Amino acid sequence: MAETILSLVGLMISASLVNNVVLSQFLGLCPFLGVSKKTDTALGMGAACIFVITMASLVCSIIYKFILAPLDISYLKTIVFILVIAMLVQFVEMILKKFVVSLYQALGVYLPLITTNCAVLGVALNNVTDGYSILQSVVCGFATAVGFTIAIVILAGLREKMEYNDIPAPFKGMPLVLLTSGLMAIAFTGFSALK
Amino acid sequence: MEAKKGALGFKQNTPAERFFNGLVVENPTLVLMIGMCPTLAVTSSAINGIGMGLATTFVLALSNAVISALRKTIPSTVRIPSFIVVIASFVTLVELLMKAYVPALNAALGVYIPLIVVNCIIFGRAEAYASKNGIVPAFFDGIGMGIGFTCAITCIGLVREFIGGGTAFDVQILGEGTVVPGAVGQFLSQYQPVSIFIQQAGAFFVLAFLIAIMNKIKMNMAAKGKDTSKFGQGCCSSAEEAAADKIMADKEAGKEAKG
Numbered sequence: 001m002a003e004t005i006l007s008l009v010g011l012m013i014s015a016s017l018v019n020n021v022v023l024s025q026f027l028g029l030c031p032f033l034g035v036s037k038k039t040d041t042a043l044g045m046g047a048a049c050i051f052v053i054t055m056a057s058l059v060c061s062i063i064y065k066f067i068l069a070p071l072d073i074s075y076l077k078t079i080v081f082i083l084v085i086a087m088l089v090q091f092v093e094m095i096l097k098k099f100v101v102s103l104y105q106a107l108g109v110y111l112p113l114i115t116t117n118c119a120v121l122g123v124a125l126n127n128v129t130d131g132y133s134i135l136q137s138v139v140c141g142f143a144t145a146v147g148f149t150i151a152i153v154i155l156a157g158l159r160e161k162m163e164y165n166d167i168p169a170p171f172k173g174m175p176l177v178l179l180t181s182g183l184m185a186i187a188f189t190g191f192s193a194l195k
Numbered sequence: 196m197e198a199k200k201g202a203l204g205f206k207q208n209t210p211a212e213r214f215f216n217g218l219v220v221e222n223p224t225l226v227l228m229i230g231m232c233p234t235l236a237v238t239s240s241a242i243n244g245i246g247m248g249l250a251t252t253f254v255l256a257l258s259n260a261v262i263s264a265l266r267k268t269i270p271s272t273v274r275i276p277s278f279i280v281v282i283a284s285f286v287t288l289v290e291l292l293m294k295a296y297v298p299a300l301n302a303a304l305g306v307y308i309p310l311i312v313v314n315c316i317i318f319g320r321a322e323a324y325a326s327k328n329g330i331v332p333a334f335f336d337g338i339g340m341g342i343g344f345t346c347a348i349t350c351i352g353l354v355r356e357f358i359g360g361g362t363a364f365d366v367q368i369l370g371e372g373t374v375v376p377g378a379v380g381q382f383l384s385q386y387q388p389v390s391i392f393i394q395q396a397g398a399f400f401v402l403a404f405l406i407a408i409m410n411k412i413k414m415n416m417a418a419k420g421k422d423t424s425k426f427g428q429g430c431c432s433s434a435e436e437a438a439a440d441k442i443m444a445d446k447e448a449g450k451e452a453k454g
Contacts, residue, residue: 024395026236075291078309079283086279118232118313125306170410175403182399
């Protein structure tokens with residue numbers, strides 16, 4: 001039992017920091033670059049991602065384990081997963097709107113944006129490729145989303161600080177954000193010693 | 196009535212016009228700046244760039260053709276899920292073909308091949324062009340866009356590979372073990388590869404400088420009074436940025452109303 005918990009903790013650290021979803025795997029770059037202007041919105045986006053990616057990892061690995069793998073049609077996983085994720089996002093939005101109004105007010109606006117986040121599909125596919133069990137998939141999905149939140153909140157904090165800096169005109173906007181992300185990526189390679 | 200002139204003076208919506216439009220005038224990576232995730236992720240070498248680019252071209256051309264053929268059958272309310280199914284089918288096809296014939300490349304590109312499904316270039320072209328035009332122009336639109344994408348990411352891959360490892364298309368040119376003979380080769384072998392360029396951070400840096408150069412070109416064009424409306428704002432995230440701005444504006448408006 002203790003060994004299982006230890007291996008899950010190791011998985012969490014690896015998924016959230018060492019193989020950070022944005023800075024080392026380049027998944028979910030669009031929201032990372034787009035929604036990182038303010039720390040508030042970055043936190044909201046991160047929270048919505050944690051919610052959706054964890055749910056999607058659970059549902060996709062259940063579908064893979066009990067439907068696709070036994071029927072030997074695992075080559076259909078890309079089609080099935082993308083449709084499941086698109087439906088899941090809509091479904092979560094409706095459920096939250098009806099039953100958990102406070103959570104909907106906090107996260108609702110970010111949910112439609114998540115369908116375009118390739119991190120959700122990327123994590124679901126990686127879970128299958130790495131042969132994770134359902135529990136491991138959920139833990140990995142959760143940790144990956146936490147890693148995304150850490151990265152986007154740090155970037156938003158840095159961008160708020162840099163907003164009024166005097167920089168060369170062609171570097172204003174996206175290039176500066178990309179350079180900052182590059183420096184963050186270097187900083188995050190330091191975590192590889194944790195492996 | 197005279198036919199409207201399209202890209203580079205070709206007649207509009209002919210195969211050639213569509214091809215050059217995608218390759219030059221509306222190059223998805225360099226001009227429109229969409230589909231940035233694979234651009235950053237798979238450009239650690241030129242060969243990976245070509246592989247990813249050709250796989251995307253294949254999906255783009257065929258999904259454009261099929262979506263164009265079905266454009267009158269698909270009701271507009273369910274068009275987005277239908278497009279996703281068509282695109283995902285072709286992506287699965289490419290994935291299986293690559294696994295069978297180029298397993299090494301497939302292993303190098305890994306999860307980014309199935310992730311072509313969520314590449315905004317493909318969805319963007321389906322929505323903006325294929326769902327409104329005939330099969331032949333839509334097919335060539337896909338080919339042009341795809342080749343434009345391939346060229347751009349191959350170039351980025353080449354720059355990163357050359358600076359970061361001293362190789363070009365996996366041939367050692369700079370640094371130890373160079374293929375160049377004689378005194379020149381001895382001089383070139385002194386080069387110390389800047390390995391950060393093939394790591395993740397290098398991708399961000401190269402793309403940052405690329406966009407900065409595009410911005411400079413755009414500014415120069417604007418200063419000369421040319422039309423720059425076609426240039427993208429930098430990354431598919433611009434739509435998300437607009438949405439995020441709206442969220443903040445709404446929140447502030449809400450606060451004011453309460454106060």
